[in-house]
Amino acid sequence: MDSAGLFVYGLAVAVALLLVIIYDRCRFSELDAIPAIGPSGALTSWLGAFRFIKHAPAMVQEGYQKHKGGMFRVPLIDRWVVVLTGPRLIEELRKVPEDELSFDHAMRDLLQVKYTFGIDAQEYPYHVQVTRNHLSRNLQVLFPDVCGEINHAFDAIMPSDQDGWAKVRIYPEIMKAMCRVSNRIFVGLPLCRSPEFEALQQQFALQVVLRATLVNFFPKFAHPIIGRLLTNTPSSIRRCMAILEPIVQGRLENIEQCKGEWNAQPNDMISWLIDVSDKEHRNLRSICLRILVLNFAALHTSAQSFTHALLNLATYPQYCTPLREEASAVINQDGWTKDAMKKLNKMDSFLKESQRFSGTTLFPMMRKAMRPFVFSDGTVIPSGTHVVVASSPMHLDEEYFEGASEFQPFRFSKRRQDDGEDPQFLLASTSPSYIPFGYGHHACPGRFFASSVMKAMMAYLVLNYDIKLEKEGERPPDEWFMMNCSPNRKAEVMFRRRRPT
Numbered sequence: 001m002d003s004a005g006l007f008v009y010g011l012a013v014a015v016a017l018l019l020v021i022i023y024d025r026c027r028f029s030e031l032d033a034i035p036a037i038g039p040s041g042a043l044t045s046w047l048g049a050f051r052f053i054k055h056a057p058a059m060v061q062e063g064y065q066k067h068k069g070g071m072f073r074v075p076l077i078d079r080w081v082v083v084l085t086g087p088r089l090i091e092e093l094r095k096v097p098e099d100e101l102s103f104d105h106a107m108r109d110l111l112q113v114k115y116t117f118g119i120d121a122q123e124y125p126y127h128v129q130v131t132r133n134h135l136s137r138n139l140q141v142l143f144p145d146v147c148g149e150i151n152h153a154f155d156a157i158m159p160s161d162q163d164g165w166a167k168v169r170i171y172p173e174i175m176k177a178m179c180r181v182s183n184r185i186f187v188g189l190p191l192c193r194s195p196e197f198e199a200l201q202q203q204f205a206l207q208v209v210l211r212a213t214l215v216n217f218f219p220k221f222a223h224p225i226i227g228r229l230l231t232n233t234p235s236s237i238r239r240c241m242a243i244l245e246p247i248v249q250g251r252l253e254n255i256e257q258c259k260g261e262w263n264a265q266p267n268d269m270i271s272w273l274i275d276v277s278d279k280e281h282r283n284l285r286s287i288c289l290r291i292l293v294l295n296f297a298a299l300h301t302s303a304q305s306f307t308h309a310l311l312n313l314a315t316y317p318q319y320c321t322p323l324r325e326e327a328s329a330v331i332n333q334d335g336w337t338k339d340a341m342k343k344l345n346k347m348d349s350f351l352k353e354s355q356r357f358s359g360t361t362l363f364p365m366m367r368k369a370m371r372p373f374v375f376s377d378g379t380v381i382p383s384g385t386h387v388v389v390a391s392s393p394m395h396l397d398e399e400y401f402e403g404a405s406e407f408q409p410f411r412f413s414k415r416r417q418d419d420g421e422d423p424q425f426l427l428a429s430t431s432p433s434y435i436p437f438g439y440g441h442h443a444c445p446g447r448f449f450a451s452s453v454m455k456a457m458m459a460y461l462v463l464n465y466d467i468k469l470e471k472e473g474e475r476p477p478d479e480w481f482m483m484n485c486s487p488n489r490k491a492e493v494m495f496r497r498r499r500p501t
């Protein structure tokens, strides 16, 4: 074919693509009754979608201010999403069953589950059941292991020099520590310290988000091709299987030989997963996939939340002393136990305030309409539409948090004191006005584990280090990509080892 022919074919393909994309966007005209942020035409909305990539917080804030208590929509590259605002609608959302507004199907689209985890991980979510039940139930007995791993990880990662301040690029180090500490409970020693295992878990989690975002940039009809081209799941599972085979296979054989009566099973995530899996899923591949999925759910969320908190502490180093005094008093009395963590009221409040002030996502709750759904104000959500909840504007709203624009680390512990130890002010509690862990049936099942781990990590750091920023009060800016907010990945925090007293 000559170059003119090639040009004509290329042009025809480009025009066809454009028509499909415009058709795809026009489908969303059923949403016309819901106010849009930015231009709302089939073509012009693309401008808003590109703006959303870098300026999502400003667009959602604008929508919140104009439509507080109601809803609005913002354009993403592949779709409009409807954003709910305020506790009344969040409470209403909580009550809607999965077959009407579905968490699983929203995740299926957002994370392109078919090409990343595989649909089986959602259809048989026994890892969620294990997180909700076994992990929370066993936290008490396993907590000494968690604390031992925190000690070991920070010993390796943090500066040991006793004589001065040392700078640490904090995010990658916290990510390493979080990976080791979480996996101490997921896969145990010595694997939780294996650099190969650590790299696999961190890369897999990152790649899932990157690849799913890329697939979502293409029109729907292209997803099967692009999704299959981009997926790295089979190779990640193979790598994970190679690493975990001796452990998992050994346990499966022991169970088989003892006809289910093997009493010496180690108490960790692998054993719990084996325990609850049905015949079809009791195999190396399925267990490895669940370990990858759990690390995906646990690592970046926990590492980002904790890094935000550490940066907030370094920005306001005056709070090191009260946190240290509390940790010292409680741990001297109760040791590094789960019960001690329950008594760290100021620490709990500090971390909760940090999640309020520095969220990791604008939309912690996402659902997909499985059929047309009508909210109590009469707004119709057409089938296939994604409904999300705006967190940061509500978390920074004076109506729900007095002095909302200020970082007040002990606001929640004070409220507990004043209101008779009301549990709703605890870090792991959710409510319709506080949603970093979501709310309702799908609220994060790992939040009790995450809260205890973050408290123990922060207690370790304040007891062993003085902490500050190099330039007082200049917290490095957060990094936004669409609705996701990462603490600055290059941010550095100064640490000075404290002498034992």
Ligand code: HEM
Binding pocket: 103, 125, 127, 128, 131, 135, 294, 297, 298, 299, 301, 302, 305, 360, 364, 365, 366, 435, 436, 437, 438, 439, 440, 441, 442, 443, 444, 445, 446, 447, 449, 450
């Ligand atoms: C600070 C750390 C964490 C944050 C901020 C966080 C946040 C969230 C949020 C917002 C959701 C969705 C809730 C909803 O839609 O209502 C969620 C779900 C989930 N999280 Fe977490 N999470 C954290 C740590 C963890 C950890 C440590 C684990 C596992 C050990 C975990 C496992 C899960 C799972 C399995 C789900 C899906 C629940 C379901 O399918 O119903 N998360 N998390």
